[in-house]
Amino acid sequence: MTDLQTEVLASARRAKKAAADLAQRPRGAKDAALHAMADALLARTAEIVAANARDTERARAGGSPAGYVDRLTLTEQRVAAIAEALRQLAALPDPVGETVRGTVLPNGIELRQVRVPLGVVGIIYEARPNVTVDAAGICLKSGNAALLRGSSSAKESNTVLVAVMRDALAAAGFPADAVQLVPGDSHEAVGHLMAARGLVDVLIPRGGAALIRSVVDNARVPVIETGTGNCHVYVDASADLDTALRILINAKTQRYSVCNAAESLLVHADVADAFLPAALAALAEKGVTVHGDKRVAGYSAAVVPATEEDFAAEYESLDLSAAVVDSLDAAIDHVxxxxxxxxxxxxxxxxxxxxxxxxxxxxxxxxVNVSTRFTDGGEFGFGAEIGISTQKTHARGPMGLPELTSTKYLMVGDGQIRE
Amino acid sequence: MTDLQTEVLASARRAKKAAADLAQRPRGAKDAALHAMADALLARTAEIVAANARDTERARAGGSPAGYVDRLTLTEQRVAAIAEALRQLAALPDPVGETVRGTVLPNGIELRQVRVPLGVVGIIYEARPNVTVDAAGICLKSGNAALLRGSSSAKESNTVLVAVMRDALAAAGFPADAVQLVPGDSHEAVGHLMAARGLVDVLIPRGGAALIRSVVDNARVPVIETGTGNCHVYVDASADLDTALRILINAKTQRYSVCNAAESLLVHADVADAFLPAALAALAEKGVTVHGDKRVAGYSAAVVPATEEDFAAEYESLDLSAAVVDSLDAAIDHVxxxxxxxxxxxxxxxxxxxxxxxxxxxxxxxxVNVSTRFTDGGEFGFGAEIGISTQKTHARGPMGLPELTSTKYLMVGDGQIRE
Structure with a gap:
């Protein structure tokens, strides 16, 4: 066992111990801790912004694009918003303890299925330091210990943010180890986290498809895949074409770098003539490059020929694949x-x-007749979101607080035995 | 790619296609198919029993223990019971389509979360041919295609059972590929199944700890761990000792080869004198070997010294580990x-x-004050059980029909876009 592996496992063991403590805390105590964390973030804003400036400086010097640096940046105002998000978490109902179902069995045993925390949640995420606090807060509210693995480009920011939260937790009588950064800087540390069976209850990778793929392929602990979105807008033969155009433009261009932005357009052949010329013009006006099949290309010289890869692509850019289909069935099969x-x-x-x-x-x-952009914990009214699951087991779609819980069956009897 | 891998993946692809069909079938059609399968099993009982006789003959010749051969054996009566179980499945509510939650968002979008099938469910199981039909039936009822991997000792039985079910499905207008045996006899086939990302939606290994461990360590598709049970009975200082003895004997001896049988006894020091002499005598009378710590050993010369491995063991035999603890906290920590x-x-x-x-x-x-033996889908009133999950994600405890589903969010609007 390498030193790093020993360190990662020791960290996971401390998290497991903290999780056992958190599982017993009633809502009031957890909410008070969330407010204490918010207070501490506000009180130590200068320290946080200074650490963050070192990260952004390094990113800029390394030639990172402006959008990347922007997502990495923390200002006084942004720190205040992050603290406010913790207070909003405190205001949400606590999923832990909720009775999912309950009955009395024929033999008189009272049986209840209740929500309990998952335990230790590992989160691997991108270079956005606000996620460090968001994820820690969502885990705390749902009674889970958080093992956070952020991007190395946000290292200084994350180190201070986690220190501030740990101090606040300790002052509120909580185990500081409820929130930890995964030790070490290398990819090797992630490997040790992925192998920590019995210590890590679930691993949530957020970010690029390559990262998620690597975690799913190599993890020996349960994983929830999040976030990759090759989202489709299909314009049916009977579509209201004004509605279709409004939805298409919103889904593709309102914010194109997110997972619920549209990446592919399908148009029923019966309305291609009526829809595509205007749609292609509107997309072009918004700066969208359309990668179309031959039939789409027939409507505009600006259309780039689409390859198989285009139809499978999650561009997260001002690109869109497009095809004409002959039927609803063909559209569904394509999707x-x-x-x-x-x-x-x-x-x-x-x-x-x-x-x-x-x-x-x-x-x-x-x-039906809505933009793809609504698939979001905030839009769905969940109040908090740890990611959007694209797998079918455990949770699917936006994951709020209940999705960070498991359940436990409680049986209470008076001496029942099985005959 | 080996021929076997090609064959396993082709089988999984056929299952995926069948699953897309099953997902659209309403309850009535699925129930009719279950009854058709039951009818076919009854009509072809002689063929099934004859194939099974070849399996049991081979098992006996190979020196398999009597209990093993018994679990492998199908008689006319047992086939009738298996068919009847399919009819009982038909009588259960269909989880698919159930609205888990639903609301109208502030922007007017109607949002519903509804249950949908998982898709393709792979099940790896032990030498009990009744599981072949049970698992296929539970998957069909919940709209999933089943890829079944039974024990090679039940090969002839399983081949005929699956052929009978496939014929019945086809006659009922269903895709026969909704129920398939995984091709090939080797462990290699299981490996290919575990790697079939995008084709197998979940893999459920049932059986020994070694099998489950191997699947969890190697699978690249989601896995639900089932069944290993090191179950504890803790006799508290305030226990009613008659109740405690009755529960202990039931939990350990009513059926010792199952996962919800007790494997470990903890006794509070305050009642050790009053409880252990009688308990050890009663256990001895039932033929139970107690592996105890020093304090337990002080009460009977028949107690075997317990090792660390004993406390971790799932014996599934007439053995029991036992320890005296000084407090409730110590009992909880031990558990x-x-x-x-x-x-x-x-x-x-x-x-x-x-x-x-x-x-x-x-x-x-x-x-509390009940035998461990009640953790069971039948006892909990689920009507059907595919296994008992011992993991925290997706499902925990007895898994009935709803646990074989995922969910999908349905949004219906009239042109909503995100501002």
Whole structure:
């Protein structure tokens, strides 16, 4: 065992011990700790912003793009917003202890299934220091210890943010080890985390498809895949074309770097003539490059020929794949062949088409006459979100507080034995 | 890619196609198919029993123990019971389509979270041919395609059972590929199944700890761990000792080869004198070998010294580890250190002790004054059970039909876009 592995496992063991403590804390205590963390973040804003300045300086010097540096940046105002998010978490209901179902068995045993924390949650995430606090807060509220693995480009920021939260936890009578950064800087540390069976109850990788793929392939602890989104907008033969255009432009361009942005357009052949010329013009005006099949290309010289890879791509840029399909069935088959199980929508006035699309498309969220951009914990009213699951087990779609819990069956009897 | 891998992946692809069909079938059609399968099993009983006789003959010739051969054996009566179980499945509510939650968002979007099938479920199981039909039936009822990997000792039985079910499915207008045996006889086939990302939605290994460990360590598809049970009975200082003895004997001896049988006894020091002499005598009378710590050994010369391995063991035999503990806290710590997260019970008259034990013991089921043997889908009233999950994600405890589903968010609007 290497020193780093020893260190990672020791950290996970401390997290497990802290989790056993957290599982016993009632809502009031956890909410008070969240407010204490918010207070501490506000009180130590200068320290946080100074550490963050060292990160952003290094990123800029290393030639990181402006958008990247912006997401990395913490200002006084942003720290205040992060602290406020903790207070909003405190205001949410506590999922722990909720009775999911309960009954009295024929033999008189009272049986209840209740929500309990998962235990130790490992989160691997991108270079956004606000996630450090968000994730720690969501874990704390749901009674879980957090093992946080942020990007090395946010290292100075994360170190201070975690120190501030740990100090606040300790002052509130909580185990500081409820929130920890995974030791070490290397990818090796992530490997040790992924192998920590019996210590890490679930690992949530956020970020690029390559990271998620690597974690899923190598982890020996349960993993929840999040976030990759090759989302489709299908314009049906019976679509209201003004609605379709509004939804398409919103889904593709309102914010193109996020997982619920549209990446692919399908148009029923019957409305291609009526829809595509205006749609391609509107997309071009917004700076979108369309990668289309031959039929789409027939409507504009600006269309780039689409490859198989284009239809499978999650661009997260101002690019869009597009194809004309001959039927609703062909649209559904195309979506199921290429989607990542995130969000796909149909624009239609036909009830049967809407029903068939929602029944048969295999995705976390399937919409009728809405933008793909609504698949989001905030939009769904969850109040907090740790990520958007694109797998089918445990949780699917936006993951709020209940999705960070497990359950336990409680049996109470008076001496029942099995005959 | 080897021929076997090609064959396993082709089988999984056919299962995925069948699953897409199953997901659209309403309850009535699925129930009719279950009855058709039951009818076919009855009509072809002679063929099934003859194939099974070849399996049991081979097992006997190979020197398999009588209990093993018995579990492998199908008689006319047992086939009838298996068919009847399919009819009982048909009578259960269909989890698919159930609205888990639903609301109208502030922007007018109707949002519903509904249950959908997982898709393709792989099940690796022991030499009990009734599981072949049970598992196929539970998967069908919940809209999932089943990829079954039974024991090679039940090969002839399983081949005929699956052929009978496939014929019945086809006759009922269902895709026969909704039920398949995994091709090939070797462990290699299981390896290919475990690597079939994008084709197998979940893998459920049932059986020995070694098998489960190997699947968890190597699978690249989601896995639900089932069944290992190092279950504890803790006799608290305030226990009613008659109740404690009755529960202990039931939990250990009513059926010792199952996962919810007790494997470990903890006794509070205050009642050790009053409880252990009678308990050890009663256990000895039932043929139980007690592996005890020094304090337990002080009560009977028949006690075998317990090792660390004993406290961690799932014997599934007439063996029991035992220790005296000085406090409720020590009992809880011992349980959490050694249990497998299955079922642990406390015998007590003290409300605070009961609450603390149920809050702090980390297991799928935690009981007060009941036998460990009640953790079971049938006892819990689920009507059907695919296994008992000992992990925290997706499902924990007995898994019935709802546990074989995922969910999907359905959004319906009239042109909503995100501002």
């Amino acid at each position: 199921n062949a290429y989607n990542t199980g995130h969000t796909d929508v149909i624009v239609t006035r036909d009830l049967n088409a809407a029903r068939a699309f929602q029944l048969r498309v295999d995705a976390a969220a399937v919409g | 959490n250190a050694y249990n497998t997260g299955h079922t642990d019970v406390i015998v007590t008259r003290d409300l605070n002790a009961a609450r603390a034990f149920q809050l702090r013991v980390d297991a799928a089921a935690v009981g």
